[in-house]
Amino acid sequence: MALFRLIGTGGVIAYRALFNWTTPSMFIGSLLVGPIFQLLFFAYLGRQLGVADDRFYIVGNAVLAASLSCVFGGTMAVANERRFGTLGHVLLSPRSRTAVFLGRVLPYAGNGLLIAASTLTVGALLLGLRVPVRALPGLLLALAVAALACGFFGLTLGALGLRFRDVWVVSNVSVALLLLLTGVNVPAAGLPGWMRAVGEALPITHAARGARQLAAGEGLAAAAPALAAEAAVGLGYALLAAALLKIFEAESRRRASLDAL
Amino acid sequence: MSGYAIEAVGLRRTYRSRTGWLRPQRREVEAVRGVDLTVGNGELFGLLGPNGAGKTTTIKLLNTLLIPTAGTARVCGHDVVTQTREVRRRIGYVFGGDRGLYDRLSARDNLRYFAELYGVPAREQKRRIAELLDLVRLTGREQERVEGYSRGMRQRLHIARGLLHRPRVLFLDEPSIGVDPVAARELRRTVADLAATGTTVLLTTHYMAEADELCDRIAVIANGTIQALGTPAELRHHADGRQVLEVEAYGVADAQLAAIHALPGVREASVTVTGATQVLTVQSDAGVDVQAAVLRELDGVRLGRVTARQPTLEDAYVAIVNRINAPTRPLEAVGG
Numbered sequence: 001m002a003l004f005r006l007i008g009t010g011g012v013i014a015y016r017a018l019f020n021w022t023t024p025s026m027f028i029g030s031l032l033v034g035p036i037f038q039l040l041f042f043a044y045l046g047r048q049l050g051v052a053d054d055r056f057y058i059v060g061n062a063v064l065a066a067s068l069s070c071v072f073g074g075t076m077a078v079a080n081e082r083r084f085g086t087l088g089h090v091l092l093s094p095r096s097r098t099a100v101f102l103g104r105v106l107p108y109a110g111n112g113l114l115i116a117a118s119t120l121t122v123g124a125l126l127l128g129l130r131v132p133v134r135a136l137p138g139l140l141l142a143l144a145v146a147a148l149a150c151g152f153f154g155l156t157l158g159a160l161g162l163r164f165r166d167v168w169v170v171s172n173v174s175v176a177l178l179l180l181l182t183g184v185n186v187p188a189a190g191l192p193g194w195m196r197a198v199g200e201a202l203p204i205t206h207a208a209r210g211a212r213q214l215a216a217g218e219g220l221a222a223a224a225p226a227l228a229a230e231a232a233v234g235l236g237y238a239l240l241a242a243a244l245l246k247i248f249e250a251e252s253r254r255r256a257s258l259d260a261l
Numbered sequence: 262m263s264g265y266a267i268e269a270v271g272l273r274r275t276y277r278s279r280t281g282w283l284r285p286q287r288r289e290v291e292a293v294r295g296v297d298l299t300v301g302n303g304e305l306f307g308l309l310g311p312n313g314a315g316k317t318t319t320i321k322l323l324n325t326l327l328i329p330t331a332g333t334a335r336v337c338g339h340d341v342v343t344q345t346r347e348v349r350r351r352i353g354y355v356f357g358g359d360r361g362l363y364d365r366l367s368a369r370d371n372l373r374y375f376a377e378l379y380g381v382p383a384r385e386q387k388r389r390i391a392e393l394l395d396l397v398r399l400t401g402r403e404q405e406r407v408e409g410y411s412r413g414m415r416q417r418l419h420i421a422r423g424l425l426h427r428p429r430v431l432f433l434d435e436p437s438i439g440v441d442p443v444a445a446r447e448l449r450r451t452v453a454d455l456a457a458t459g460t461t462v463l464l465t466t467h468y469m470a471e472a473d474e475l476c477d478r479i480a481v482i483a484n485g486t487i488q489a490l491g492t493p494a495e496l497r498h499h500a501d502g503r504q505v506l507e508v509e510a511y512g513v514a515d516a517q518l519a520a521i522h523a524l525p526g527v528r529e530a531s532v533t534v535t536g537a538t539q540v541l542t543v544q545s546d547a548g549v550d551v552q553a554a555v556l557r558e559l560d561g562v563r564l565g566r567v568t569a570r571q572p573t574l575e576d577a578y579v580a581i582v583n584r585i586n587a588p589t590r591p592l593e594a595v596g597g
Contacts, residue, residue, distance in 0.1 A: 002383065010377040013370055017363035085360025088326055089422070093378035094349040100378065253328045256276055 003099055011103030018080040019073055019108070031111070035065035035119045036126075042185045043127055052187060054127045059215045060184035062120035063208040066112035066147040067178050073108035074154020075171040077101070078161035087258060091249060098242045101158075105151040105238075112147030113140075131215050138214040138223060145227050146207030149234030153203045155241040162248035163257060177202065184208050203237065206230035266430050266461035267300035267323060271332035274318050292318040294485035295332065300463060302429075305456040307476035308465045311582055315485040316465040317356075320432050323463070324354050337429055350380065353423035353431045357438035359415060364408035368399055368418050371407060372425060379426040393421035397451060413444030420451060424460075431455065433464045437471060449475060469575035481581045489581045499580050500544065500572030503528060506552055508541040509565030520558045526551050529576075529583055538565065544576055 016022060021030050039061035046057050081087035093100065117140065124131055131139065157174060161167035179185060181199035188196050188205075199205045210226030252258035274293040279285050293315040300306040310316050321327040323334055325345045333340065339347040363371050369390060376386045394400045397417035402410075407418065416436055423431055433452065437445040445468075452475055456462050466472055472479055473493045481489045481496070489496060513532055521541070522530040526549030533540050541559075545551040552569065572580075 002380070005383055006377050010374060013366070013374040013377070016370070017366050017374065022365075084363055085358070086363060089354070089361060089375065090378060091326065092324065092349055092352075092354055093380075094346045095378055095380055253326065256327055 003096075006095055006099050007103035007106065010100065011106050014077065014104045015073075015107035017084075018076050018104075019069075019111075020076055020080070021069070021072075031069055031115050032118055035061065035068065035115060036122050039065075039119060039123045040126065043123075051190075055129055055215055056187070056212065057185065058120065058123040058127060058129050059211045060208050062116050062123060063143065063146050063204050063211055064178060064182070064184040065119040066116035066143060067150040067153075067204055068175070069111040069115060070105075070108045070147060070150035070154040071157060071171055071174055071178070072154070073111065074105070074151065074156070074158040075161060075167055076158075077104040077108075077155065078158035079167050082161070082165075082258075091252075091258075097245050097249065101155060101241070101245055102238075105148075105155050108154060109144075109147040109151035112150055113144050116143040116147060129215075132217045135214045135217060135219075138220040139211055141220075142207050142211040142214060142223065142227055142230075145230045145234065146204055146211075149203035149207065149230050149237065152234050152237035152241055156237050156244060159241050159244035159248060162245065162252060178204055181205075182208060201233065201236075203230065203233055206233065264302070265299045265335075266302045266304070267298070267306075267334070267336055267463060269296050269298050269319075269323065269332065269334040272296040272319065272322055272329050272334055273331040274315075274322055274327060275330045291485055293322065293329075296482070296485075296487055298480055298487065298490070300430075300461060302461055303456070303459045304477050305452070305462045305464065305475055307472040307479040308463060308482055309467075309469070309472055309479055309578060310465075310482035311467075314483045314582075316482055317434055319482065320354075320434050320463065320465065324352055324432050325349060350426070351429045353426070353428035354434070355419045355423040355431065355436050356434040357416065357419075357436050357440075359412060359439075362407045362415060362418060362422075365406060367404050367406055368394065368410070368421075369403040371418065372421060375422050376425050381426050389425060390421075393424055396424075396454075397421045398447065411444075413440050413447070416440055416444065416448060417451070420448070424455070428460065430461045430463070433462060435465055435467065437466065437468060445471070469573070469578055473574045481578060483582045488584065493574055496581070497572065497574055497577045500577040502547050503544045503572050503576065503580070504547045505570050505572050505576055506543040506545065506555060507566075507568045507570065508543070508555065508559065509567075510539045510541050510559060511537065511563040511565075513539050513541055513559065513562055517558055517562070521555055524551055524554050524558070525549065527555075529579055531579065542576075542579075544572065544580065 021027050039058060042061060043054050043057040046052050081090055157167065157170050160170055181195050182202050182205040183199060184204060188199060206226045206229035210223035210230065213223040272293055273295055276290045276292055278288050296319055308316050308319065322329050323336060323341060325341050325348050328342055336348045337351045341348050372390045373386065376390065381389055394403050397420055399414060399417055437448050440448060449471060452462060464476065476493060478492055479496055480487045489499060518530055518532055521527060521543060526546045527543055528546065529544040531542050543551060543555055
């Protein structure tokens with residue numbers, strides 16, 4: 001029970017304390033409106049160039065929208081501890097680090113799901129995409145899996161913040177890489193082999209593929225392998241984040257690498 | 262179990278840093294160079310020293326944030342390197358300054374979050390937070406965001422956070438730094454109350470009056486080693502056989518200070534600046550009247566009040582710390 005409180009209550013309080021975009025203007029502007037304009041940009045560009053149809057861009061950008069709050073949220077979850085000077089007090093906690101930081105992922109993943117669902121809805125309405133009603137539960141599942149995988153990916157980047165002061169650089173580059181390598185806006189077939197390989201290891205790639213299958217009416221059974229692959233990628237990042245947090249915390253005690261207090 | 266709340270033996274910590282990429286330069290700084298100390302259960306122990314003396318590093322070694330390069334330390338009988346979780350359950354940590362709190366949250370939410378982190382059982386949290394808000398006199402302001410708090414209020418909230426899980430040992434790292442006199446007095450009262458309830462307190466401070474008023478024993482640390490250790494009364498003996506002359510002045514030059522320092526019978530001479538006024542403090546051998554010679558050296562400087570007085574703990578501290586510039590620097594343990 002105490003563990004669930006640490007993950008649930010602790011995670012929500014940490015989210016309010018550390019996430020920079022919680023004010024209504026920031027949340028709506030940066031997280032809800034921004035991705036819709038990005039979706040429209042790529043959809044119209046796609047129409048001009050004849051690369052893919054609207055569904056490709058609407059679904060792809062909706063899944064991509066889940067990543068924004070997760071990648072930056074995960075980074076803020078650690079980097080802002082440095083900013084407020086609270087990192088030392090968090091590290092002095094006798095509780096499990098995995099539980100403390102896992103709790104921080106969940107609100108960001110929830111945010112990601114909300115933003116992705118909103119982007120998909122508004123994008124479909126604006127561009128006239130018809131999604132079969134029976135596909136909606138599956139699409140919601142795909143967006144949820146993508147958001148969670150992105151949350152753990154973001155936490156991995158955040159863990160780097162225990163070791164490297166300028167971790168925002170990594171977040172900015174990661175967002176650009178997600179845009180390029182995950183097949184959400186550039187069809188994977190058009191990418192060089194090594195880029196496709198890197199994309200396979202990133203979150204969103206598999207969820208976007210599964211979500212497109214669902215939006216095309218192929219059914220959950222057809223999309224299940226892609227969603228399972230996305231879940232596996234998310235799990236991989238969860239384990240990597242837990243390992244990095246442990247390693248970098250131990251290193252900070254040995255090398256005084258944290259300006260902890 | 263050990264009879265001591267804190268034990269440190271031969272504690273050392275070296276910081277290694279590297280700057281530059283093409284031609285990296287490595288640097289080593291020995292912040293702590295063999296600290297031995299014991300603090301009894303329920304004792305209020307002061308660690309005094311100038312900036313960079315090794316106070317904060319010593320505390321970080323004891324509270325598990327750093328691993329010693331050499332030596333060992335135990336808190337409540339648990340090793341600070343290998344039994345971190347056991348140590349962390351038993352300690353609280355408070356440091357001075359504006360940072361260290363979540364500015365966007367209220368005081369109550371700050372305490373709620375750290376109550377989760379420090380393992381305060383859910384059924385106790387509400388009562389414990391209310392108790393602590395009352396203790397640090399923040400009741401009624403607990404719903405306000407911390408970003409609007411004064412430094413004194415932040416300091417009191419730091420203390421409340423440090424006490425959430427009823428630690429047996431509390432580390433207070435310069436808690437009154439930058440706090441106004443009234444708030445500092447309140448802080449001292451809170452710390453004294455804590456010690457009265459049996460909490461072991463290790464306090465670092467720059468303020469001698471604070472240490473004198475609160476501490477059962479004091480260790481003076483400088484250059485990474487303990488230079489003197491004893492009760493405040495015992496430490497004052499380091500200035501035995503001295504007298505102090507204080508001169509208010511406006512415009513004492515470095516050369517004049519050096520000349521005063523070189524006068525026969527003068528043991529220490531320093532200048533502190535308070536607003537536009539300089540206060541020249543000269544410690545001299547008790548049997549030597551240096552007043553006339555000092556005033557002669559200050560010829561041409563506008564002077565204010567001139568006072569002769571007996572040495573205080575602060576004078577003893579200055580005497581101890583300045584001794585480290587001497588060629589040999591034996592450890593002096595005065596009683597205790």
